[in-house]
Amino acid sequence: MAHQGDALRSWVKAKTDQATREVLHQRLTGARVMAVTSGKGGVGKSSLVLNLALALAAREQRVVILDADLGLANINIMLGYEPVYTLWDVVEQRVALRDTLQAGPNGLRIIPGGSGITELARLDSVDIAHIIEGFQELEGECDWLLIDTSAGISDSVLAFVLAADEAIVVTNPEPTALADAYGLIKAVWEQDGRVALKLVMNRIQSRDQGVRLGNRLTDLAQKALGQPVEMLGQVADDPVVARSVLRQIPFYTAYPNSDATFDVGDLADKLLHRVPPPRRGGWGAFVKRLVENWPREIDRDPI
Numbered sequence: 674m675a676h677q678g679d680a681l682r683s684w685v686k687a688k689t690d691q692a693t694r695e696v697l698h699q700r701l702t703g704a705r706v707m708a709v710t711s712g713k714g715g716v717g718k719s720s721l722v723l724n725l726a727l728a729l730a731a732r733e734q735r736v737v738i739l740d741a742d743l744g745l746a747n748i749n750i751m752l753g754y755e756p757v758y759t760l761w762d763v764v765e766q767r768v769a770l771r772d773t774l775q776a777g778p779n780g781l782r783i784i785p786g787g788s789g790i791t792e793l794a795r796l797d798s799v800d801i802a803h804i805i806e807g808f809q810e811l812e813g814e815c816d817w818l819l820i821d822t823s824a825g826i827s828d829s830v831l832a833f834v835l836a837a838d839e840a841i842v843v844t845n846p847e848p849t850a851l852a853d854a855y856g857l858i859k860a861v862w863e864q865d866g867r868v869a870l871k872l873v874m875n876r877i878q879s880r881d882q883g884v885r886l887g888n889r890l891t892d893l894a895q896k897a898l899g900q901p902v903e904m905l906g907q908v909a910d911d912p913v914v915a916r917s918v919l920r921q922i923p924f925y926t927a928y929p930n931s932d933a934t935f936d937v938g939d940l941a942d943k944l945l946h947r948v949p950p951p952r953r954g955g956w957g958a959f960v961k962r963l964v965e966n967w968p969r970e971i972d973r974d975p976i
């Protein structure tokens with residue numbers, strides 16, 4: 674009998690271990706959905722998204738960028754191409770999501786959002802299911818969905834952050850940018866305290882400055898809001914960033930030995946080596962949450 678009891682116990686244990694492993698596997702694998710956002714405009718979101726995507730691609734990661742800046746989509750300009758189709762064409766059922774993908778350098782692919790994102794709110798559930806299917810299909814062949822959002826704490830920006838698995842808040846050392854980054858973190862957590870936020874200090878003059886200002890902001894968030902923001906890292910203020918925008922070649926490719934390239938590589942390494950936050954159901958679930966959170970009255974930025 675004792676022998677049978679042991680066998681039963683080890684069978685139950687093996688099953689439990691397997692179930693735990695499966696849950697862990699689900700939580701830790703699969704394509705990540707990461708929004709890149711900021712309180713203040715012009716702090717370097719689009720430059721970071723594009724070059725971080727290339728740094729991840731150089732580390733064998735398959736990356737899709739969703740260019741979701743509702744005011745001025747910039748990723749295509751930084752790469753020097755005109756989008757053929759945007760998410761708008763998918764919403765209008767002219768093409769499949771896959772047809773909107775623009776091929777960037779090193780296997781990078783970009784979905785130009787265009788006005789398609791603002792139109793998500795008016796779709797019926799059949800149309801939304803169609804878009805969800807498109808994202809789910811792409812997810813199977815990707816490791817990352819990086820989302821370049823607009824700046825600010827409008828409901829539409831918050832919708833992206835609240836729908837993603839995780840988000841990077843970008844700031845620079847200017848007091849206004851730091852204050853706006855804090856305001857954004859607070860606004861996100863007022864809606865959902867579970868969102869995993871990471872901080873990137875861009876345009877730093879020295880490592881000391883980045884660490885000091887980064888710690889000050891993360892400490893303040895912890896003390897005042899009771900939650901940790903992960904300090905992901907920093908990117909040097911580097912003239913190659915502006916030069917690469919002018920040349921329409923990302924600095925990660927055009928200036929491989931620059932400080933900015935080194936720093937963005939370091940951010941990619943940290944993203945790959947630190948334990949990621951749990952996935953929240955994949956890309957389909959992300960689109961579903963985005964549509965649910967999307968403001969009914971869209972606050973369009975003046976163009």
Ligand SMILES: Nc1ncnc2c1ncn2[C@@H]1O[C@H](COP(=O)(O)OP(=O)(O)OP(=O)(O)O)[C@@H](O)[C@H]1O
Pocket residue numbers: 711713714715716717718719720721742747822823824875876877908909910911912914915916918933
């Ligand atoms: N690390 C850096 N060093 C020097 N210049 C930088 C750096 N990062 C960004 N810039 C410059 O800052 C400007 C704004 O960058 P970018 O367009 O990436 O910001 P953004 O946050 O996406 O702006 P927006 O809010 O308008 O979308 C660009 O001129 C870019 O060259």
Ligand SMILES: [Mg+2]
Pocket residue numbers: 718719720742747821
């Ligand atoms: Mg931008």
